[in-house]
Amino acid sequence: MGILVDENTRVVVQGITGREGSFVANEMLRYGTKVLAGVTPGKGGEVVHGVPVYDTLKQALAAHPTINTSLVYVPPLSAKDAAIEAISNGIRLVNIITERVPIHDTADLYSYAVGKGARVVGPTSVGILTPGKCKLGPIGGTNPDFQFKPGRIGIVSKSGSMTSETAWVLCQAGFGISTALSVGGDVIACSTFADLLPLFEADPDTDAVVMFGEPGGVYEEQAARLVKAGGFTKPLVAFIAGKFADAMPSGITFGHAGAIMERGLGSPLQKVEALRAAGVRVADVHHEITTLVAEALAQRAVAV
């Protein structure tokens, strides 16, 4: 089963005629993802890798009424417009791959999505992948089977490249993946760890989740609060990158967060502390997550 995407996912790619958009549409088709249509204003009537292109999302939906998911692959200043176009046409899941979306635009579209009850993942997401069922976005590149074997561990990460690296390390250790996704490292992420953990909690095919956090913001702290409040009860293993930054000269931002430290929160060490206090296992070095996952599953098996 997994979360968010599966064999029932029907995709429209907004920005399909762009260099990256068409490349990724092709990768998705090769994986077996059902990409039914593309949208690029002004390029209606073209065909990209066998996928028909429309001028508007409304036209795409009229021709392919089963579309339920949009992948946004448009330039940064158009991302807000594209996402709102999708939501206002009734699309319930929008995944924004575009990086460097202005924060005022993200705030607007997040506010709009909440009002409409739509789920947006991103901006700066690398996509969502449920092994063997659906690859949405560039996640896993041209050869996702290499890093993402089917299995029962969920992955949610701020970083795109570390989503795949985390999956790779887990699969090397004999685990498999239920669903992996990256939520992006922007100050406003339209979906956060705390938004997604309840979906993994409800997913019968996920036994444990690995989360990858970064400096800045409060989303790791929110996840810790959720766990503490009993909102996520499955084993959770975390890695928080950027601990070194605490020891670096102030005023330098590392990683893509560029986030403002908020009210005494946001530093990696505080995130680690908050998560550990909530009972989450936190790896000191990234590749140690596999040992912690194994430990957590063994302990749960004993408890059950």
Next chain:
Amino acid sequence: MNLYEYEGKSLFKKYGIRVPEGIFINAPQNAGNIEAFVEEVGEVAVKAQVLSGKRGKAGGVRFCKTAEGAELAVELLLHATIHGSESVGVLVEQRLAIVGEYYLSLTFDGWHRAPVVILSQQGGMEVEELTQRHPEKTVIRPIDSIFGLPEWKAREIAAEAGFREERMRKMADLMVRAYRCFRENDIRLLEINPVIETPKVNFFAADAVVILDDDAMTRHRDFNYPPRGGLGRPLTERELQAKLIDQNDYRGVAGKYIELDGDIAMMSAGGGGSITNMDALISYGGRPANYTEYGGNPPAEKVEKLTRVVLSKPELTACWHVGAVANNTRVDITMEGFIAGLRAIRPPFPIVVRRGGPGWEEARAALERAREELHLDMTIFGPEMPMTESAKVVLQKSEEYKSKLRGLNC
């Protein structure tokens, strides 16, 4: 991009936010009108224009009652170094009579995932201190980004923060103007600390902290702010060279380079991967010579330029070229750039590569050929080696190289 106070204030003026009368001076030959200015306005504050905070405590602000005093202060502060950054000029401002000091800022907040306004009766201190020490005097309210900040809402916030009557009305007006400025200029942080109240109950922005959203610069072609470091210290020569890499070339990113004082050169790919690997290296006892993160499928030339910058730092003992198994970055192309850089520099110290992703097998073969051709001590790992585990190999190699050097010196 952070704005200097004088830039922030001139932006404020366009929105009808009151700021003290002032003149900006960036060179001694432009300082001629100080006398007339002091004569006109009376006591002045002379303020060094630097981006670091806590400028006052570091001696960057002088109050002067006479033209001579002001001229001396201008001379002193014109190119003063405050907390490691050189002043770009001075702002000479009228010193206003003050009956109250308040705090106002607009920023984004992860709890609400929205813009927030922070308003407090308690001005002058840092916001962290404010919210910790005087939470009851500090109002933090989210703003619906689509709807904006209407006047009625601004009045509610001002009233909640304890402003009454005329003060309430005027503070609400200031907030509405500040929000328009924040929104229309794609500002990530707009802070006025303190807002000062004069005896006639007018509010003035006594300081201005403005951080523009770099991601929105392309829709503000009219902005004309000169480039600046923002590291809290001047850029090093190599940092300046690195900055040029991404100029006028938007394919991928390879120009983020921050010099540190260690001896292991980092060529790291991906934002998340780069910080993960820095952690790993440091936790095993290594000292990175720099921070970098390249990604987004940059062309080979960009990676070559970055390689030359990273490897040109003196007294390196190893280079770690490390990245996650890439999703879409063409590893064969980026490694081609790395090899071109190696060919130019021919490093005597050991190199450890760990990478994977599209084109990795071709990249590995090219690296092996380069190793032979250039007689390099290069260890090459693909995805079979966990990324962070290869940190241990780098450290071992670096130690070997150091003892070899020590042997030569004996």
